[in-house]
Every structure is written in C-alpha cells, then in structure tokens.
Amino acid sequence: MTETHKRPALSMLDLVAVREGGTVAQALQLAVRTAQHVESLGFTRYWLAEHHNMPGIASSSTAVLIGHIAGATQHIRVGSGGIMLPNHAPLVVAEAFGTLAELYPGRIDLGLGRAPGTDGMTMRALRRDRVESEEDFPRDVMELQRLLADAEPGQKLIATPGAGTHVPIWLLGSSLFSAQLAAHLGLPYAFASHFAPRMLYQAVQLYRDLFKPSAALAKPYVIVGAPVIAAPSDAEAEYLASSTYQRVLGILTGQRGLLPRPVEGFMDNLNDAERQAIEGFLAVASIGGPERVQQRMRQLADSTGADELMLVSDIYDAELRLRSLEIAAQAVRS
Structure with a gap:
C-alpha cells in the first residue's frame, strides 16, 4: 500500500487522562473543552474508550460521558472507541446507545472491542456470574445489529430506546480477528495502532481484501489510530x-x-x-x-x-x- 491517498479526515480518541496533581473532575472538564476544540477544528468525530480500575483514566462510564460531551458540542459525532462488549449484555448496550441516538440524532457512534480491557478481578466485578468470552463477540455484534435495526413483526425482544435508531457500529481491533469480522459483516473498521501497531498493515489489507458490501456500508472504511x-x-x-x-x-x-x-x-x-x-x-x-x-x-x-x-x-x-x-x-x- 504505497499509493498516494487523499487527505484523510481527522478525529480524536480521548482516554480522559487524570493528571498528577489533578482530579477526575478536572479531567472530565478538559474532555469537554477538548471536544469543543476539535469540533472547531473540523474534526469528524470524538471517541472515548472504556477502561476500568485504572487510576489514570476517567472514561470508565463511557456512555454517560458520551452523552455529556454530545450535550456540550454542536455537530461533531461522539462515540465509543470502544465499548468492550464482553463486559456487557448486548441489550444493555443497545438501550444505552439507543437513548443517546434519540437525544442526539445522527451524532452517535458505537465502536466495539472484543477484549475485556481490564484485569481478571475487575472483569469478574463487572460481569458477576455472566460467563462471556472473546469467542462470543461475533454473536453479540450481530445481536446488537438486530436490536438497533427496525423491529420486525413478532420480534419478542425489543430495545426501547434502541430499535430503529440504526446507530452505526464500528469494529475495533489490534489483530486480524476483528479485521476479518468487520469485512464479513460489511462494517467500518478502526485499527488500534495508537498502542498496538505491529499488525496494522496486514489487518487493514485483509479487511479490504475480504470486505463484503452491506446495508451499513458499500465499501471499506478504515480509521487508523495515530499518536x-x-x-x-x-x-x-x-x-x-x-x-x-x-x-x-x-x-x-x-x-x-x-x-x-x-x-x-x-x-x-x-x-x-x-x-x-x-x-x-x-x-x-x-x-x-x-x-x-x-x-x-x-x-x-x-x-x-x-x-x-x-x-x-x-x-x-x-x-x-x-x-x-x-x-x-x-x-x-x-
């Protein structure tokens, strides 16, 4: 991949870092300022990442913070980069992001990761007795797609809010697995090269080679994380x-x-x-x-x-x- 490409769109991923000598409240206030700033610079989207039990990161309650940021900005897309799906039941995610989509129509993104994103103790605290693994990720993504789509006649489980919002789903990854799944499902793909760049080129090429057009996306679309x-x-x-x-x-x-x-x-x-x-x-x-x-x-x-x-x-x-x-x-x- 050496051809000259058009200038890419710009977006931002914010880990909402808590600084030495600073507070969580200050970190959250800076997140709002940063989102407003990059909106003024013409950035396309502003994403927040789900992490837990990490003293230096204040974005654990990702959906709550997305709503706060969206309410403080005008038009920039706001979303998750990402929600760690093994930590959550798809219905809960659909309802949270369906609510956000009803509050801020056309501005919410749902980026999904398949790793728990934390340690074993915290994972158990998040899930309680739920037994979930990374291998369940494809099934959960497709369940989320159904919950955010238009409800079908006779459908027993309906996300309210959620159904009919068609919140755009993105797959995130730092390996080849999510690249292949995003291609198979015809979804946009974001590679986490901001912290795991080793497989960047291979994953992006594989995604493009295997991509199948879908109702969500006609052709491949790639975001690359860039420190x-x-x-x-x-x-x-x-x-x-x-x-x-x-x-x-x-x-x-x-x-x-x-x-x-x-x-x-x-x-x-x-x-x-x-x-x-x-x-x-x-x-x-x-x-x-x-x-x-x-x-x-x-x-x-x-x-x-x-x-x-x-x-x-x-x-x-x-x-x-x-x-x-x-x-x-x-x-x-x-």
Whole structure:
C-alpha cells in the first residue's frame, strides 16, 4: 500500500487522562473543552474508550460521558472507541446507545472491542456470574445489529430506546480477528495502532481484501489510530512526549498511574530494552514540530490508505495539548 491517498479526515480518541496533581473532575472538564476544540477544528468525530480500575483514566462510564460531551458540542459525532462488549449484555448496550441516538440524532457512534480491557478481578466485578468470552463477540455484534435495526413483526425482544435508531457500529481491533469480522459483516473498521501497531498493515489489507458490501456500508472504511505530540519545535515536542513515554513504560511494566509531568531527557536515562519497547508501542506516532508531524502523518495516511486518522495526544499541560491538536490539524491539511 504505497499509493498516494487523499487527505484523510481527522478525529480524536480521548482516554480522559487524570493528571498528577489533578482530579477526575478536572479531567472530565478538559474532555469537554477538548471536544469543543476539535469540533472547531473540523474534526469528524470524538471517541472515548472504556477502561476500568485504572487510576489514570476517567472514561470508565463511557456512555454517560458520551452523552455529556454530545450535550456540550454542536455537530461533531461522539462515540465509543470502544465499548468492550464482553463486559456487557448486548441489550444493555443497545438501550444505552439507543437513548443517546434519540437525544442526539445522527451524532452517535458505537465502536466495539472484543477484549475485556481490564484485569481478571475487575472483569469478574463487572460481569458477576455472566460467563462471556472473546469467542462470543461475533454473536453479540450481530445481536446488537438486530436490536438497533427496525423491529420486525413478532420480534419478542425489543430495545426501547434502541430499535430503529440504526446507530452505526464500528469494529475495533489490534489483530486480524476483528479485521476479518468487520469485512464479513460489511462494517467500518478502526485499527488500534495508537498502542498496538505491529499488525496494522496486514489487518487493514485483509479487511479490504475480504470486505463484503452491506446495508451499513458499500465499501471499506478504515480509521487508523495515530499518536500525535506536536509543538512549535522538535525539541519541545520531544520534551512534552516524555509524559507519554512514562505512561507507556508504566503500561508495559504493569505500573499504571496518573499522567505524569514531562521530564527533560527521559528517554536518555532508559536502557536499550526499555527504549525499544516504548518505540515499538509508538511506532506510528508523529512527534515533533509542524514539518516533522506533517511528514509523519502524511506517511501514515499514504502507507495505510486510511480514510480517517484518529489522533491520540496525551500531553500533561492542557493548553499545550489543545495546541498540539491544532498544529496537527494544520499539518495534515496544509
């Protein structure tokens, strides 16, 4: 996939990071500001990710937060990136997102992931006695499709709200499984290359090769996750990115925490294995000044043929994060 591609649409995935020295309330307030900011920049959608039992992420009650964000914005699409379907009964998801769709018609997306997205103890706390596995994912996706479609004569189980809302369903993944399922069902596909880029090109190609047109989608549509730390200079961007580097190292070593303050020369103080692990995690990241970010983002768009880039920008300083998104938007569109 080396052909030159049209400029992709831009969107944002927000993990609603809680910062060192900050509060959950402040993180939620910043999420609203960020959504309003990217809406003003012309972004297509703003998604929130479901995570549980993680002190540094405040988006666990994803549907509630989607409603809050949609109510504070005007036209940008707001959705999940994603709801971890093994944690929920499809009917509950259909009712929640059906309610959102009735409140904000034409603006709600339902992105679905097949991993629990948390540890075993938390998974049991979420599910109680429900026995659910990743292998049940295709069945649950199709059940959700039926619940969000028009109710059929004689249908016994009807999501109210939900039925007839036709909330767009997206499949999310970081491996080949969801790429194949999205292709088979004719659904749009988002690859989580913002944290697991290794199988990006293979998954996107497989999705396109196997895609079957459906009532939902006539041709393949791909979102690619793209970490971005943009600043006026490469040096400042590298400094700001040290917050992300610390966060990534914490994920890789099982020491998750709040989003840390930036540290000068952080990568220089790591051993080779740690540096390589962080670089692998962020292999498709665009970190730098406007020129470097433009080059990296265009390279990612061209090499994947992405219809849309979904930016992730974890910067400690809230104002500099908003600036990063603005620089990135200008870089892609100039």
